[in-house]
Every structure is written in C-alpha cells, then in structure tokens.
Amino acid sequence: MFFLTWFPTYLVEYRGLDFIKSGFLASIPFLAAFIGVLLAGFTSDYLIKIGRTAEFARKTPVLIGLLLSTFIIGANFTDSVFFIILFLTIAFFGNGLASITWVFVSLIAPKRIIGLVGGVFNLIGGLSAVIVPSVIGFLVEGGDFSPALYFIGILTTIGFLSFLLVVGKVERIELDKPNNLEKIDLENNDN
Numbered sequence: 072m073f074f075l076t077w078f079p080t081y082l083v084e085y086r087g088l089d090f091i092k093s094g095f096l097a098s099i100p101f102l103a104a105f106i107g108v109l110l111a112g113f114t115s116d117y118l119i120k121i122g123r124t125a126e127f128a129r130k131t132p133v134l135i136g137l138l139l140s141t142f143i144i145g146a147n148f149t150d151s152v153f154f155i156i157l158f159l160t161i162a163f164f165g166n167g168l169a170s171i172t173w174v175f176v177s178l179i180a181p182k183r184i185i186g187l188v189g190g191v192f193n194l195i196g197g198l199s200a201v202i203v204p205s206v207i208g209f210l211v212e213g214g215d216f217s218p219a220l221y222f223i224g225i226l227t228t229i230g231f232l233s234f235l236l237v238v239g240k241v242e243r244i245e246l247d248k249p250n251n252l253e254k255i256d257l258e259n260n261d262n
Contacts, residue, residue: 073143073223074100074163076204077211085216086155096156100163107136107167115171125178126241130234132168137231139165144224147217162223169230175238181246 073081078100082093111132118128142165145158173192180188203226210218 072200072203073207073219074104074159074166077207077216077219078159081216085211085214086152088152096152099156100160103160103164104167104170107164108170109167111136111168111171115174124241129171129174129178129241130238132171133234134231136165136168136170137227137234140169140227141165141224141231143220143227147220165227169227175241178241179244181244183246 078097079093082088082097086093088096115128115132118131119125140162142158143162145161146155149155149158176189176192177185206222207219210216210222
C-alpha cells in the first residue's frame with residue numbers, strides 16, 4: 072500500500088525530488104512489480120509442470136517476494152537517488168512476486184464455500200488497504216519516513232514467517248458432510 076499511497080510523497084517531500092523527475096523515477100518500481108506479478112505466475116505454473124508439489128510451487132514465489140520486499144528498509148541507509156530507487160524497485164518487484172497469494176483461496180478453501188473464503192480474503196486485504204496507509208501517515212507525521220519503511224519491513228517479515236510456519240500443507244480443507252438440517256435447507260433452496 073505504500074507504493075499506491077505514500078510513494079510520491081516520499082520522493083517529493085522527504086527525498087526532495089522535483090515532481091517531474093519523481094514521476095519518472097516512481098514508474099520504475101511499478102514496472103518491476105508488473106514483471107514480478109507475471110514472473111510469479113509463470114514460475115509457479117512451471118514448478119507444477121516439472122512435478123514440484125503445489126505447496127512448493129505456490130509458496131516459493133510468495134516467500135521469495137516477501138523476502139525481497141524487506142529491501143525497502145535499505146532506502147533508509149542512503150541518500151543516493153539511484154540506490155533509493157534500486158531498493159524500492161527490488162521491494163516492489165518482491166511485492167509483485169508475493170501477490171500470487173490469492174491462488175491459495177482456490178487451493179485450500181472447501182469447495183462449498185470458495186466464494187465466502189475469497190470474500191473474506193478480499194475483505195482482509197481491503198482492511199489492510201485502509202489501516203496500513205493510516206499507520207504510515209501516523210508514523211511520518213514528523214516528516215521522517217524511516218519508521219514507515221521499518222514498519223513495512225516488519226510487516227513483510229511477519230508475512231514471510233506466517234507463510235513459512237503457519238500456512239501448512241497446501242491442500243483443500245474438507246468440511247464435514249452437511250447434517251440433515253443443512254440437507255433440507257439445500258433441497259428447499261433448489262425449489
């Protein structure tokens with residue numbers, strides 16, 4: 072969310088780039104993210120094609136992407152425009168790689184409630200789109216973006232550890248068979 076909300080402000084107000092130059096430089100990380108999104112899909116499908124497990128094939132781009140996203144913190148340690156854009160480009164490329172997480176909805180969600188799981192998945196993503204920019208706004212209130220970049224690095228590290236340690240085997244969750252009452256409701260809805 073940093074790139075969609077605070078990135079231009081970061082370049083112009085915090086890093087002191089003029090608006091025209093910042094617009095050109097801001098496009099570089101977005102192009103990298105575009106490439107990352109495509110590469111994640113191609114790589115994941117290729118890994119399946121050569122016989123890797125769904126868990127390995129789907130998690131690998133996400134894990135690599137989340138690790139690369141932590142490179143955003145590197146921008147705190149340089150004043151060089153080249154290195155700032157480099158760190159942010161690597162981070163946004165990683166964000167693109169990690170964007171394949173939506174595939175887990177179709178792989179893990181019980182067949183009867185894929186729509187519900189997908190809706191909850193998008194709801195949580197939408198909540199993060201509200202909360203993260205607000206937190207960044209609070210963190211940069213004094214004009215220093217360093218805490219915001221650390222915050223993003225911490226979030227991506229938590230995401231990495233979650234995918235590594237919490238997301239278990241990538242297989243469909245099977246719900247218990249519906250009880251008789253649910254069967255009656257399903258039959259009544261068919262009429």
